[in-house]
Amino acid sequence: MSNQDRTTVVILGAGKGGTALLELFTRLPGVEIAGIADQDASAPALQHASQLGIPITQDLVSLISLQGINLIVNVTGDPHLDLLVAAHKHPETEVLGGSASKVLWDFVQHASQIQSQLFQTEKLAGMGTFASGIAHDINNPLYILLAFAENILEETDDPRIHEQVRSIIEAGKRIQGICQNITRYARATNTDNAIAVEVNEKLDEALNIARYATTLQDLTIVKSFGEHVEVLVNPGELFQVLVNLMTNAIQAMEGKGTLTLSTSCENGVGKISIADTGSGIPTENLEKIFDPFFTTKPLGQGTGLGLHNVKTIIKKYRGELRVESKVGKGTTFSIELPRSPK
Ligand SMILES: Nc1ncnc2c1ncn2[C@@H]1O[C@H](COP(=O)(O)OP(=O)(O)O)[C@@H](O)[C@H]1O
Numbered sequence: 001m002s003n004q005d006r007t008t009v010v011i012l013g014a015g016k017g018g019t020a021l022l023e024l025f026t027r028l029p030g031v032e033i034a035g036i037a038d039q040d041a042s043a044p045a046l047q048h049a050s051q052l053g054i055p056i057t058q059d060l061v062s063l064i065s066l067q068g069i070n071l072i073v074n075v076t077g078d079p080h081l082d083l084l085v086a087a088h089k090h091p092e093t094e095v096l097g098g099s100a101s102k103v104l105w106d107f108v109q110h111a112s113q114i115q116s117q118l119f120q121t122e123k124l125a126g127m128g129t130f131a132s133g134i135a136h137d138i139n140n141p142l143y144i145l146l147a148f149a150e151n152i153l154e155e156t157d158d159p160r161i162h163e164q165v166r167s168i169i170e171a172g173k174r175i176q177g178i179c180q181n182i183t184r185y186a187r188a189t190n191t192d193n194a195i196a197v198e199v200n201e202k203l204d205e206a207l208n209i210a211r212y213a214t215t216l217q218d219l220t221i222v223k224s225f226g227e228h229v230e231v232l233v234n235p236g237e238l239f240q241v242l243v244n245l246m247t248n249a250i251q252a253m254e255g256k257g258t259l260t261l262s263t264s265c266e267n268g269v270g271k272i273s274i275a276d277t278g279s280g281i282p283t284e285n286l287e288k289i290f291d292p293f294f295t296t297k298p299l300g301q302g303t304g305l306g307l308h309n310v311k312t313i314i315k316k317y318r319g320e321l322r323v324e325s326k327v328g329k330g331t332t333f334s335i336e337l338p339r340s341p342k
């Protein structure tokens with residue numbers, strides 16, 4: 001990136017607003033923070049900034065009058081400061097103050113709130129699906145165990161063995177009860193039954209949410225939608241699948257690239273593909289990405305449940321899920337779902 005593409009910014013005010021902007025600006029590749037100022041030396045963003053190696057000062061005027069500043073963002077909320085800024089800034093320096101900087105701050109907060117909601121939702125829904133899978137796996141051998149225990153009761157008259165086998169059966173039934181509760185809980189979080197769902201609409205809805213996976217991006221979205229593409233699923237679950245896949249795609253592009261969403265319908269099968277120009281997935285990971293808790297993302301950003309969840313849901317509706325990926329080029333996830341009951 002050349003110097004001309006970069007915006008050099010200073011932040012006035014190191015309270016909540018300053019903290020939020022600091023976080024936003026340090027994540028934007030095109031922005032350089034020349035410094036942050038607050039009259040209060042204990043303001044939270046000052047500490048944060050000095051840890052990041054960004055110059056901090058209590059002398060607002062010295063920062064305002066620096067050479068080569070493109071933008072001054074004033075989040076002090078102090079009306080007198082506007083005059084001070086106007087008197088000391090260079091003529092070519094632009095100023096974002098008052099309600100304009102408040103809107104920017106509100107936006108940053110809104111985005112980070114949605115981001116954490118998204119993470120929580122994915123985690124909860126993922127836990128439900130994962131737990132019900134385990135409950136199901138426990139139930140099968142348990143069934144065999146109980147059946148054989150009943151056999152032993154019939155085969156012997158020894159009262160001591162009877163007593164112990166009855167205890168085994170009782171304990172087994174308690175485990176069955178626990179498994180049923182887990183499954184019921186997972187159903188409650190995953191709601192209703194399948195209906196015909198308009199795929200294009202759901203893709204747009206999901207995109208609105210998944211965009212928040214990284215703050216402010218330079219993304220090109222290409223849509224190649226077929227007409228009336230319908231599939232038979234639970235709409236909430238399809239939404240979850242699409243949000244998961246798009247979030248991964250957007251995260252893999254680190255804010256820059258092309259996301260291509262395509263849909264079509266052939267022989268009663270609805271097809272969806274989500275393609276990104278991101279990092280790609282190394283061949284040795286292709287087997288593992290659907291495993292629960294497999295993640296390559298830092299703690300707090302990845303649960304490793306997204307794709308496990310996607311696979312479970314697609315399987316439930318007798319669909320197909322495929323992935324093609326090239327490291328450094330990008331990844332395409334394709335889904336096929338029946339349009340009507342088989
Ligand atoms: N579109 C993609 N591009 C590159 N890597 C991906 C993509 N989708 C998934 N992955 C890889 O698969 C892993 C598992 O994905 P997922 O189950 O959604 O968990 P999480 O996103 O929480 O890490 C990710 O950590 C990442 O390494």
Ligand SMILES: [Mg+2]
Pocket residue numbers: 244247248304306307
């Ligand atoms: Mg994910």
